[in-house]
Amino acid sequence: MTQSFRLGVAGLGTVGAAVVRMVARRAATLSAATGREIRVTAVSSRDRDRDRGLDLAGITWFDDPVDLARSGEVDAVVELIGGSEGAAKAVVEAALGAGKHVVTANKALLAHHGAALARAAEEAGVALAFEASAAGGIPIVKALREGLTGNAISRVYGILNGTCNYILTRMELEGLTFEACLKDAQALGYAEADPTFDVEGFDTAHKLAILTSLAFGTALDAEGVSVEGISAIQPLDLTMARELGYRIKLLGVAQIAAGGIEQRVHPTMVPRSSSIAQVMGVTNAVTIDADAVGELTLIGPGAGGEATASAVVADIADVAAGPVRPAFGRPTGRMQPASRVEMQRHEGGYYIRLTVHDRPGVAAGVATRMAEREISLESILQRRSEMAASQDPHGRSGQPVPLVLITYAATEGNIRAALDAIAADGLLAEAPQLIRIERE
Amino acid sequence: MTQSFRLGVAGLGTVGAAVVRMVARRAATLSAATGREIRVTAVSSRDRDRDRGLDLAGITWFDDPVDLARSGEVDAVVELIGGSEGAAKAVVEAALGAGKHVVTANKALLAHHGAALARAAEEAGVALAFEASAAGGIPIVKALREGLTGNAISRVYGILNGTCNYILTRMELEGLTFEACLKDAQALGYAEADPTFDVEGFDTAHKLAILTSLAFGTALDAEGVSVEGISAIQPLDLTMARELGYRIKLLGVAQIAAGGIEQRVHPTMVPRSSSIAQVMGVTNAVTIDADAVGELTLIGPGAGGEATASAVVADIADVAAGPVRPAFGRPTGRMQPASRVEMQRHEGGYYIRLTVHDRPGVAAGVATRMAEREISLESILQRRSEMAASQDPHGRSGQPVPLVLITYAATEGNIRAALDAIAADGLLAEAPQLIRIERE
Missing domain, CATH: 3.30.360.10 (Dihydrodipicolinate Reductase; domain 2)
Incomplete structure (x- = not known):
């Protein structure tokens, strides 16, 4: 067996404590899977005196997580502090800068600084692993990146x-x-x-x-x-x-x-x-x-201490087994630039719930405005409230009633324009509700 | 970039042809993900003349897949012949014996010879990968082994x-x-x-x-x-x-x-x-x-040429990236011996559909035999056929009618014994139907 793989865990909240326990509990399986003994050698958290039910004997305590990140006692830093800036970012940057692998569950940090951190990891020749950041215990990062x-x-x-x-x-x-x-x-x-x-x-x-x-x-x-x-x-x-x-x-x-x-x-x-x-x-x-x-x-x-720890520990095993694979599945130099499509250009079906004045011709007026923007309607549902019906059985109560439309595929720009026209016609008693439809 | 990773594909049926096409189509992504150029350098199949719509220019053809498996032109053999014995087994054994990685979609081969093949791979220091063998395109092997x-x-x-x-x-x-x-x-x-x-x-x-x-x-x-x-x-x-x-x-x-x-x-x-x-x-x-x-x-x-090829290609990328991880998640020497539990000892809920003679006291007789074996019933449904009812409105037609029982957790041994007793009582017009219930 090659030398043991030493972890520094920064952040001992629910997830951090679960990771420390899981690494100990699954020690035999982890070493069988990776060929290395994996153990936590250092931890850091805000409050040293809090009872977390953890046995920290033989584990070095760091008051400052950045010191842990730079420590010669760890091969990989497990960042479980959270937040896109501040301590979490400082710890991850320090770890990568010191040539240590990083495992993190921090979605905000990844979403905002993922590319720069992946580049830093690449330059240092170390891993940046983040299975727990996308959907908690679901191994979706591995599925997308490798499967x-x-x-x-x-x-x-x-x-x-x-x-x-x-x-x-x-x-x-x-x-x-x-x-x-x-x-x-x-x-x-x-x-x-x-x-x-x-x-x-x-x-x-x-x-x-x-x-x-x-x-x-x-x-x-x-x-x-x-x-x-x-x-x-x-x-x-x-x-x-x-x-x-x-x-x-x-x-x-x-x-x-x-x-x-x-x-x-x-x-x-x-x-x-x-x-x-x-x-x-x-x-x-x-x-x-x-x-x-x-x-x-x-x-x-998608959340919970044990489920998130499951993803973190899977990352730890992967990093321990090696080799370093690109964080996002390809070297940062080969990632395509992001190319946004504005929501106005989104095309899909829409559920639109209007609150209209209960008057004759309202449905026809709405349908006309939709047609002008070439929006086809799959269905129209008009519901008269019982109160409105009791006041005027002929359907001219003037009370606000819901009118629900389901459209075939249309662009968001056209939908918004049609709704603006309907509002300008004075047909609406309230702002419209708009919910997009996603098909399989 | 390190040297290219050369594949020999044995078997050019639907899956094999899809793999050859996919490796070519996804060449850029595969090299970005693994750091190596991956290409098919050799193929083998039964019928050389069949038109598979594949461009095999520059690819060496082997009439005998075992020759392909031993060829110095390939780093990994992709076995897509199928079957637990014969050519498939010979190819995989030859490849491992020659120190080549093996990727296979062959569930029968794995189920019957997986342990021996994993041991041979271990001894040769090469990978044995089989994502496609368990659930086609679903990356379940990776999830269980690594996730x-x-x-x-x-x-x-x-x-x-x-x-x-x-x-x-x-x-x-x-x-x-x-x-x-x-x-x-x-x-x-x-x-x-x-x-x-x-x-x-x-x-x-x-x-x-x-x-x-x-x-x-x-x-x-x-x-x-x-x-x-x-x-x-x-x-x-x-x-x-x-x-x-x-x-x-x-x-x-x-x-x-x-x-x-x-x-x-x-x-x-x-x-x-x-x-x-x-x-x-x-x-x-x-x-x-x-x-x-x-x-x-x-x-x-779970099946289909493209979906199965997806799993095969994911394995190819993993093997190309390295390192060799144990085929079943741990070295064969650390696998536990199989320890069977006989179905007689299975405990769970049961759906039992009896076909009984439509006579008074039958349901009571059935329930008694169940109770004797300490089987608790969650529900009993008796359906009288319309024909039976029309013949005797008092419920004594003697016609065969279904009697359905849902049990609480019971052992299969007790269920079988109770059904034997019910049959011995002469209550059944047909052999009973028994379907096990599985709860979330």
Whole structure:
């Protein structure tokens, strides 16, 4: 057996503590798989006195994680501090600068600085591994980087945020509002006190930017992701989705389009019969469309200490076994420049829920504006509220009522223009709800 | 760039031809991913004159694949001949003996000779890679061998044969018989002229034996798989499954049980809401239960030239990048001996469809025999045929009618003993149908 592989773990939160325990627990299997003894030799965290239930005997403690990163006692640094700047970035840069391998679960860091860090790793001849950063315990980074090299990928999309999927699942199954489900998610520890990062789609966007780069061989472009969260989804939208044969999921979608690669995060209507529609609760899923395999879907846990540690430990074993493979599947010099496609040019089906004044001719007026922009309608559903109906059985109550349209493929630019025209006609009692449809 | 990586492809059927094309088509990506130029330098097949639409200019043709395997012109041999003995085995043994890496899609060869071949590869210091052998285009071998090293796995199960899933899907959705669906599957090329290998579960058993070894680190034990196919499934069973909240799938299941590892292939009732129940048609799926990730499911194509070639090419890239990792995730000397658990000791829920004489007291007699063996019943469904009811409205027609039982967890030995007692009581008009239930 060659010499042992020594790990420095920076950050001993839930994931860090799970990694330390897992490396010890799986020592025999890890050495059988890699041919090397793998052990944690150094750790660093903010609070040395906190009881984490860890046996740290024989492990060197560093108050400053950057000192750990530069220590001669470690071959690889496991960064589990989090955040795109500050200590996490300093630790990873210091480790790469000192010629040490890096394993990280940090999606924000990767999404914003992945290309520069991959370049630094390349120059140092060390690995930069980040399986845990994209979909927690799902081995999607390995699948994209190594498992599908024979394929040209046309689209990758998925449920990448468990908090949002939990909220949407409960809204659908129990008919609750977004606000009520968010409160429960917070009480259960599925959502942060400030939930913006999760529910407004930014967490999904970071993960998507990483998957895009792996799938298409392009430079990371987190700023190029169009992002829309789930806070505007109403119980009525979930009801309408069910009636129309869909479910609503917050998806991250990256796909080849005319002129570049679309990267978008938004609530999405997916066919109820699709694999991705079956994914409920905090579970994550990723589907890949590729020329050789057709469709491949991976479903599993997107978060949690043990599941994230599982991905981190798989990376550790890969790095210990060697050799150093390019972080994003190809040398940074061979990554294509990112080429954004603006959302205005996105083409797809749309669910549009208008709140119109209950007057004769409104549906006709809406349909005319759609037709002017060459938008074909697959279906129109008009629902009169019972109250409105009781006030005027002839349908001229003037009360606000929902009017739901499902379109065939249309460009977002045309959809927006038609909605502007409808609003200018004075037909709308409220701002329209617009949810994109994603087909298998 | 280091020297190029030269492939000899033995077998130019659908998969072989797809591999030759894919290696050429993806040359740039493969060299970026691995740091080496990868090219096919030699091929062998039975019929040199057949037009495969391949450009074989500059590629050496071998009439004898064993000569190809020993040729100084190749670094790795891609075995796509098939079959557990004969030419395929000779080629792989010759290649390993000559110190060449082997990539194969051959599940029968692996299931029967995997341990010996892995040992030969180890002794030669070369790779034995077989991603395509377990679930076609689904990267399940990589996931088990590299992606889940931090996990203790308790169960792996899946839909591993597209022919069977196609037949069961059509039987369910269209109410057809097994025989009618098999005929269609044959016409569409999803089933062989002699379908025994697929429909009686042997193909699934080979794949399961490979997954078992990867998941549990045990020696391959294809002979230890309990195998039952789908040919006895009746349309009535699919109807009853729907009413009871299940679907019927042919599953391969390997799980840790008291005293060893159960390996079993049989038609299975799975909850309709489970991920695996959503998998329809020729698609395959594998679910892994593990301590850290919980549940992980991969869904994708289990067969087809391009999908299988995708897995073969991923293996080729891994082998080209190096280093040699143990074929089954650990050195053969560290694989645990296989430890079989007989089906009589299997414990689980059962669907039992009896065909009983329509007489008073039959249900009570059946329930008594079950109770004697400490088998608890979750539900009993008795269906009287309309004809029987029209003959005797008091329920004593004496006609054969179905009586369906769902049991709570019981051992197979007790279930079989209770059924023997029921048969001995003269209550049965036909042999009983027994389908095991698998819960998430």
